[in-house]
Amino acid sequence: MGNAFNNPLDESKQARMNEIISEVVGVFAKEFPLHYKDALIEQLKEEAQPEEEDDRLLPDAPTPDYELKTGTMTKRGDLVKNWKVRYFRALNEADNFRIEYFEKEGGKMKGQVNCCGYRAEEFDEDEVKEYGPNGKFGIKLVPYDSRRRQWAFSCETEEDKTEWLKVFNNACRKAKPPVNDNPLIATAFRGALKAVRWAYGFYGWYSITGTEAEMLGGLCSDILNRELIDDVIYNIPAGPQRNAVAGMVRKTVDTTVVAAVSAAWNSSVAACESLQDTLKSTASSLLTPLFEQEVALKAKIVDTVSGTVNPFLEDVGGRICRPIVRICSTPITKAYIAAINGLSTFMKKQISDGAFDKDSFDHNISWAHRSVEYWWSGPLEETNRLCWKLYTSDLGEVAAFLSGGFTAYSLYSDALDAIRDLTHRAIHKFETLVREAGTFTNMDAVLNDVLSKMVHDAKLSVKNVLNSILGGTLQEPLESGVISPCLELTKPIQDVIDSIPVPGLSDLFNLTSLVENCLGEIVDGAVGAIVDGSFGDVAQQIESTGSELGLQTV
Numbered sequence: 138m139g140n141a142f143n144n145p146l147d148e149s150k151q152a153r154m155n156e157i158i159s160e161v162v163g164v165f166a167k168e169f170p171l172h173y174k175d176a177l178i179e180q181l182k183e184e185a186q187p188e189e190e191d192d193r194l195l196p197d198a199p200t201p202d203y204e205l206k207t208g209t210m211t212k213r214g215d216l217v218k219n220w221k222v223r224y225f226r227a228l229n230e231a232d233n234f235r236i237e238y239f240e241k242e243g244g245k246m247k248g249q250v251n252c253c254g255y256r257a258e259e260f261d262e263d264e265v266k267e268y269g270p271n272g273k274f275g276i277k278l279v280p281y282d283s284r285r286r287q288w289a290f291s292c293e294t295e296e297d298k299t300e301w302l303k304v305f306n307n308a309c310r311k312a313k314p315p316v317n318d319n320p321l322i323a324t325a326f327r328g329a330l331k332a333v334r335w336a337y338g339f340y341g342w343y344s345i346t347g348t349e350a351e352m353l354g355g356l357c358s359d360i361l362n363r364e365l366i367d368d369v370i371y372n373i374p375a376g377p378q379r380n381a382v383a384g385m386v387r388k389t390v391d392t393t394v395v396a397a398v399s400a401a402w403n404s405s406v407a408a409c410e411s412l413q414d415t416l417k418s419t420a421s422s423l424l425t426p427l428f429e430q431e432v433a434l435k436a437k438i439v440d441t442v443s444g445t446v447n448p449f450l451e452d453v454g455g456r457i458c459r460p461i462v463r464i465c466s467t468p469i470t471k472a473y474i475a476a477i478n479g480l481s482t483f484m485k486k487q488i489s490d491g492a493f494d495k496d497s498f499d500h501n502i503s504w505a506h507r508s509v510e511y512w513w514s515g516p517l518e519e520t521n522r523l524c525w526k527l528y529t530s531d532l533g534e535v536a537a538f539l540s541g542g543f544t545a546y547s548l549y550s551d552a553l554d555a556i557r558d559l560t561h562r563a564i565h566k567f568e569t570l571v572r573e574a575g576t577f578t579n580m581d582a583v584l585n586d587v588l589s590k591m592v593h594d595a596k597l598s599v600k601n602v603l604n605s606i607l608g609g610t611l612q613e614p615l616e617s618g619v620i621s622p623c624l625e626l627t628k629p630i631q632d633v634i635d636s637i638p639v640p641g642l643s644d645l646f647n648l649t650s651l652v653e654n655c656l657g658e659i660v661d662g663a664v665g666a667i668v669d670g671s672f673g674d675v676a677q678q679i680e681s682t683g684s685e686l687g688l689q690t691v
Contacts, residue, residue: 145369146386157364158394161357162401164333172328173409175650176321178420178427185424192597194590194691198558198565201506202231206304208297211271212238213289220271220291223247227304234308250288253312254346255280257305259298260289274298276305281346282355284391303512310550314345314352321413322349322406330356332649335620341613342547354398358390366390419641426639434646437630438655442623446656449619450663458607458667468527469552469602470675473595474682475519476556480563481588481686483508483516488580495577502568509560516560524553548606555602563591589691592683596676600668607664615660620653627652 146154205227211220223238236250260268260275268275271291276298278288292298316323326349333353334340337360345352370383420427484505487493492501508515528549567587571577630648637643683690 145373146389150369153365154361157361158357158397161333161360162397164336165329165353166401166405168329168332169325169405170409171647173321173325174416175328175647176324177416178645181420181424193594195562195566195594198561200231201229203229203507205229206300211291215286234312236308251312251315252278252305252308253314254282255309257302257309276302278305315348316345317349340617342609350399350402353402354394357394357398361390420645423642423645426642427645430637430642434651435655438627438652441627445622446619446659453611453614454663454667457610458664461607461610462603462668462671465606466603466671466675468523470599470678472520472523472552472556473599474679475523476517476560477591477595477682479516479519480560484584493580498577505564506561509557520556524549547609551605552602555598559594559598563587566590585688588686589683589688592679592688593691595679599675600672603668604664611660620656623656624649624652
């Protein structure tokens, strides 16, 4: 190979690599305990305050635990690239949409797939040719992080591929990452990771798709690539060994990062958990003065940042938020109306067909819940069509306003998930009322009562979806253009915190978190006002649907 292909990571570059890793890990080690303390204090504050009233009339439905799909596919191996027939079980939300595969039906489990951090796609033309008979009806799971494994599956028929593709898409959207079970640890990690991202200029929307060590390691690798490794690989001379040398460099980086990050993560968790009882005792004894001081500090922060954040909101309100609400509100409202009408038609048919008689009620009410997830039938058939149209055509105008990783697909999936949740809650309320009555009669009246509540909750849900869309869209411009100058402006407030006369109280405040919290409340208020200002027509359309169905207003 010659000297031209000596290890590009010479001693000086390896020293610089270790220095960057040490810096990143150091920033995280500083931020994590601060955010752990914030998470613990927020938990104590929530426990000390009365629960917020829930304006919804339909209660949450139980977490579904039925299987979504079972069947046979051929799977491509990871290390050994051969194809083997496996039996698959796609599980539901209760099992985090995990997909298990077995040697055969009823046989030994061989593995499982967590679809978080992946997108599901059909094979492209090259893959169809490369995989031969296994490429005809193929599905691949492509990771958003190229360092993770790509999965490949082959179905038996086109129809089977279509069904499994829906299952994989659903799991990719909804599966949660394998994070720490302790909610304080998980919350603290999210805050610390965001702080490290900001410290290195990574702004905008992102999602947690792996373990904490994987996510921190991925960020560390991204920083290394930008600061050092991309140039190293770019300067590898062309030749037959170039790819092998580049792969060696990447492997060296990954091995070094994994070792450093794993150790830092484990030590950070252990340190915080060892101090939890002491910190909790201190914070609990200071909650009353903490509430009082927090109000005063937030008022100072708002006064300080208003000159920066208000012009930003005036600009994005007219340039981004109002056009998005104008474009999105009508098709989203139509999708909700279709859901109300669709559930009404579906449930009335089940009642008239005797599907909800006492002997068959359990089976058919469970089937009603399952049908909410169906694409081409069931109560949400028209809603699915409208939501897909929203994604593929209606959002063409709005795409230019979306930024920082919040995409038209994010908007589409948020809206569809909210409508499905509303429909599940309506079916659950119908089930509860029927079981409470115990007579399994007069079900049309029960259904009308439930649909009236669904109309009420639909208005709240549309408003929440629109608020969520605007919040996701504004995240990147807020982080990149507003938060940093606001943090600079508020630095003198740290002196106010340090001078709080109550012993130990100043240690419980994190100025950065307070500033972020204040900015979030300001932006939420502005976004809410924009949505409220255009919500009259939305509410009227949904209420008219209830009137057309002969429902009482609640």
